[in-house]
Amino acid sequence: MIPDTVIVLAKSPRPGRVKTRLQPTFSGAEAAALAAAAIRDTLDTVARLGPRRLVVAWDGPSVGWLPPHAVVLPQRGTGLDERLEHVFADVFALDPAPGGVDIGPGRPTLLVGMDTPQLAPRDLDVDWAGHDAVLGPSEDGGYWAIGFRRYVAGAIRGVPMSTSATGNVQYARLKTLGLDVLELPALLDVDEPADAARVAAGWPGSRFGRLHRRLVESPCSPTILFDAALAGAAVEIRVGEHGEGTVLSIDGATPAESGLGALIRPGHLDASAWQRMSEADEVVVSRCEGPVLDVGCGPGRFVEALASRGVPVLGVDLSRAAVDQTRLRGASALVRDVNDRLPGEGRWGTVLLADGNIGIGGDPLALLRRCRDLLRPGAVALVETSVDPHEDRRTTVTLHGPSGRRSHAVPWAVVGAQAVVELAARAGFVAVEDWRVSGRSFVMLRHAG
Ligand SMILES: C[S@@+](CC[C@H](N)C(=O)[O-])C[C@H]1O[C@@H](n2cnc3c(N)ncnc32)[C@H](O)[C@@H]1O
Numbered sequence: 001m002i003p004d005t006v007i008v009l010a011k012s013p014r015p016g017r018v019k020t021r022l023q024p025t026f027s028g029a030e031a032a033a034l035a036a037a038a039i040r041d042t043l044d045t046v047a048r049l050g051p052r053r054l055v056v057a058w059d060g061p062s063v064g065w066l067p068p069h070a071v072v073l074p075q076r077g078t079g080l081d082e083r084l085e086h087v088f089a090d091v092f093a094l095d096p097a098p099g100g101v102d103i104g105p106g107r108p109t110l111l112v113g114m115d116t117p118q119l120a121p122r123d124l125d126v127d128w129a130g131h132d133a134v135l136g137p138s139e140d141g142g143y144w145a146i147g148f149r150r151y152v153a154g155a156i157r158g159v160p161m162s163t164s165a166t167g168n169v170q171y172a173r174l175k176t177l178g179l180d181v182l183e184l185p186a187l188l189d190v191d192e193p194a195d196a197a198r199v200a201a202g203w204p205g206s207r208f209g210r211l212h213r214r215l216v217e218s219p220c221s222p223t224i225l226f227d228a229a230l231a232g233a234a235v236e237i238r239v240g241e242h243g244e245g246t247v248l249s250i251d252g253a254t255p256a257e258s259g260l261g262a263l264i265r266p267g268h269l270d271a272s273a274w275q276r277m278s279e280a281d282e283v284v285v286s287r288c289e290g291p292v293l294d295v296g297c298g299p300g301r302f303v304e305a306l307a308s309r310g311v312p313v314l315g316v317d318l319s320r321a322a323v324d325q326t327r328l329r330g331a332s333a334l335v336r337d338v339n340d341r342l343p344g345e346g347r348w349g350t351v352l353l354a355d356g357n358i359g360i361g362g363d364p365l366a367l368l369r370r371c372r373d374l375l376r377p378g379a380v381a382l383v384e385t386s387v388d389p390h391e392d393r394r395t396t397v398t399l400h401g402p403s404g405r406r407s408h409a410v411p412w413a414v415v416g417a418q419a420v421v422e423l424a425a426r427a428g429f430v431a432v433e434d435w436r437v438s439g440r441s442f443v444m445l446r447h448a449g
Contacts (some may be wrong), residue, residue, distance in 0.1 A: 001128050003147060006051040006106035009075070010039045010114040020275055024228040024321065025193040025402045032109035036063070037207040038190060041117035043067060044207075047111060051119040057087040057111075080161040083171075084146070085154075087111065106190060110134065110147035115189040117177025117208035118199050126184060133174050136184035137167040144187045146170065152177055193403045204390025219408035225267040225399035227321035230299055238401040239412070277305050280437035283353070284310070287382055287433075287444060293337045296357040300326025307331045316342060339370060348374050353383045358420060362394050368420075368427035368445075377449035381429060385417045385441045392419035417443050 011018050013036035015028035017343065022031040046054055047067060056066055059075040066072060071094065076086040091109055091234060108128045112119065117139075126134060128149070136145030139162030148155065155177060159170045174181045190196050190208075199213035229235035278287075290311040294302050297315025303326050306313040315326045315333035325331035338340060351371040358364050372379045396409035415423070420443050421431040429445035436442075 001108065002049055002125055003051050003054060003128075005053040005091060005109040006046045006049065006124060007055040007057055007059045007109065007111040008039070008042055008046060008114070009084070009087060009093060009111055010042075010059070011035070012058065012063060013039065013249040014060060014385055017060070019190075022192050022193055024224070024231045025233060026215065027220075027227075029096055030220075030224075034190075034196065034208060034211060034215075035114065038117035038212045039138065040065060041115045041206045041208050042112060042114060042119055043070075045119045045121055046112075046124070049124050055087075055088075055091050057083070070333065081156050081159050081327040084111070085156040088148060088151050088155070091152075092148075095296070108134075108147055108149055110145060112136075113189075114144045115191065116144045116187050117190065117206050118203045123187070126182065130180060132179040134182045134283050135167070135174065135185055136172055137171075137186045138189040139186055140164065140189055140191060141168070142166045142189060143170055144189060145184055148179075152179065155179075190217060197403050216404045219398075219406055221445070222397070222399050222407035224320045225401040225405060225407050226319045228401050228405075229393060230319065230321040230325060233402050235402075238398045239395055239402060243371075247308060273404040275299055275301060280436060280440040280442075281305070283437050284352070284354060284382055284384075284442060287350075287380070288313075288352065289380060291344065291348055292350040292352060293342070293344070293348045294354070295371070296353070296355070296360055297326055297333055298322045298355065299321070299330050300333055302352060303331040303333060304329040314343065338367070342374065345374055347376050349376065349379045351375055351379075351381045353362045353381065355384060356386075356414070358383050358385065358415050359397075359412040362396070362413050364413045364415050364420065365423045365426060368424055368429065372428045372447055375447045377447050378423050378445050380432075381424075381445040381447075383420055383424075383443045383445065385420050385443055386414050387416070387436075387439065387440070387441050389416040389418040391416035420445075 013032040015032040018030040018035040022034060026034065054067060054070045056070045056072045057075050058072050063115055072306040073090050075083045077083040083121055084257045110124060132149055135143055135144065138144045143166065144160065155174060159173055160166060171181060188195055188198060190199050198211055202210040203209045204213065225235050285305050288306060288311060292306050292311055292313040294313060294315040297303050299322050300315050303313050303315040315331065316336045316338060317323050317333060317338055322333050323333040323335045351374050357366065391414055393414040395412050395414060397412040398409045399407040417434050424431060424445045428448050430448050432446045433444040434442065
């Protein structure tokens with residue numbers, strides 16, 4: 001039986017406001033695009049089903065692609081339970097329906113959300129005979145659909161939402177109210193990246209499936225996967241042509257067999273190591289002359305350590321997550337490319353290129369020249385180098401993350417102390433000191449003035 005009214009409950013797909021559990025595997029904008037695809041798939045399914053009335057219970061700014069015949073009602077209330085309850089009150093109060101169709105109490109009204117883009121018309125075309133309500137449980141313990149023949153006050157309000165018990169508590173509530181409930185088959189809700197991958201694989205032709213495939217199959221910005229690593233996701237670094245070289249990790253434990261930088265060795269990227277100050281890091285901090293600019297500051301262990309010693313310091317990093325984490329440590333950082341305009345150009349006392357960051361951009365001479373422009377005459381650049389003093393290699397780095405996501409290859413350089421000293425001379429520096437601690441190598445360069 002086709003319900004007389006189908007309600008699609010949806011939230012405007014704004015980055016950072018919807019499908020946030022898909023982040024950080026997907027960026028906020030990508031998660032929002034997946035949410036929009038899921039809503040549109042759901043609307044297409046309802047259109048194919050052809051109920052007499054489509055209601056969209058909408059939260060947030062409107063979008064241009066809602067069906068023109070849909071009755072759009074703003075959601076009311078605070079919690080999801082309250083908003084669901086209000087939607088049914090509002091819909092059963094809409095009588096007669098637009099176009100004079102008499103749809104009112106006693107006629108099946110089914111509500112679905114925006115987390116099941118895999119819905120087919122047959123999932124909604126159920127036999128209500130003898131039932132007052134329907135409930136479609138989802139695999140995670142919630143529910144993907146709920147429907148009534150009439151407004152039943154208190155049917156939803158107070159049911160705890162988004163828990164593994166939500167479906168059971170909702171079912172019990174309906175029974176307590178004396179309703180005869182038809183249970184629909186359980187469906188998978190898209191909440192986590194793994195759910196998205198399952199739904200996309202099972203329904204490759206849906207908007208959601210097509211978009212998911214495009215996002216996963218085309219290389220993304222490395223910062224998306226770097227942010228994912230900082231949030232604890234398993235991310236690998238691959239070095240070499242087309243990213244097909246050695247699989248490496250960044251974990252701070254041992255010297256770099258790869259020579260990519262002291263924090264990189266075979267395994268997977270363990271950004272938690274970037275949170276801890278090591279003995280070698282302490283030596284770096286002791287050499288810094290304020291104010292310090294930490295280029296590629298990551299989650300900010302150096303920035304925090306310097307700030308806590310009263311040294312004026314700013315971190316810059318391309319990664320929003322890295323900058324957020326630095327700020328959470330109470331230190332200052334900007335989301336910025338080192339080549340963008342930066343505060344205090346020509347006035348910094350130290351530029352820090354730690355953790356192999358001399359590799360940034362794959363052109364160490366250009367990076368050293370940029371550092372020289374950032375420094376005041378006589379100031380210093382502290383550079384962590386490859387442990388092999390003669391190494392001087394240009395390569396690429398590719399990040400590989402969850403759900404098969406991979407970044408495009410970014411140019412990187414692997415440079416030993418001797419090569420850094422030679423390049424530094426061409427960039428207007430003189431080398432004043434080099435040292436090794438715990439298998440990590442560093443060079444101090446002074447702006448020749
Ligand atoms: C090897 S990690 C270094 C981690 C960091 N030094 C720490 O203490 O945790 C390289 C860092 O450089 C950043 N990065 C890469 N290219 C950059 C650029 N052009 N400008 C600024 N930061 C950059 C990356 O986002 C990453 O955080």
